[in-house]
Amino acid sequence: MKNTKFDEIHTKIIVIKWNKYLNTTNFKQLLLLNDKERKIFLSLSDKRKIEFIGTRFILRYMRIKINSLYNNNFFIYKGKKKYFSLSHSYERIAIAISSYHVGIDIEKYREKITKIKKKFVRKDENFFLKKKSEKDYLHIIWGIKESLYKLNGGTYYNFLNHYKVSPFCIKKDHSIQCWIIKKYCSKKFTAFYKKLENYYLVYSIDI
Structure with a gap:
């Protein structure tokens, strides 16, 4: 590279x-x-x-x-x-x-993420979170939705209704399928993540 x-x-x-x-x-x-x-x-x-x-x-x-x-x-x-x-x-x-259209997010690893969980994690996303590494999952999901928000030009601000993350496993998956949900249709994107010291870097791309 x-x-x-x-x-x-x-x-x-x-x-x-x-x-x-x-x-x-x-x-x-x-x-x-x-x-x-x-x-x-x-x-x-x-x-x-x-x-x-x-x-x-x-x-x-x-x-x-x-x-x-x-x-x-x-x-x-x-x-x-x-x-x-x-x-x-x-x-x-x-x-x-x-x-290609791209959105990126970098977030410092913090306990605060658990306090706002209900604001951005859907019920159909909550079931695949692992308790031992829940904060890691939350940072990745937040990063994906923030990156999709940017990729889409900041049009849809509701992280529960307009963005969805497909099930993934931190230990196995480094690319994740995700969605922007619109009124009459939905579109799939691919997100990638990496932990850099005490930060999570996430970007989504429309390939």
Whole structure:
């Protein structure tokens, strides 16, 4: 994968660590923001500032030269449309760039996930959760639904009614079938996950 050119593969996932040595000041100096970008940057919230700079840092790292990122999450690279999705959690920024519609989520592993379980886990998903590793299952399911939400452009916000995750086993399955449920039809997608230290990285793709 290291020697593969970006335009020869369909999806690229990059995660960077955000810490006191890699802050917005260092990013700004590294990227040399132009006047337009600096004006946009100053108008953003602290969270959005991190995402704004982090995105440009990663794209520069990948040697992708773009003039702007379009509002509907795509850009043109060597004459081809590429889709992107971004997620930020504590000290991690993750970005997915793909030839297909894609959504990504990264979440820090926390006990809090169990307190909101009823807000995003359906009855037909609850039955395959394993008690010993329930929090891991919850982080993956949440990540899948969050990534589907982003992939779909943030149109459907109800994680119980509009998104469904097929049964899976953490020890065996690294790709998971999932669904966006609409009023008159449903569409299947494929999600992938990986645990990175105390974070769960999940992305869904429309292949």
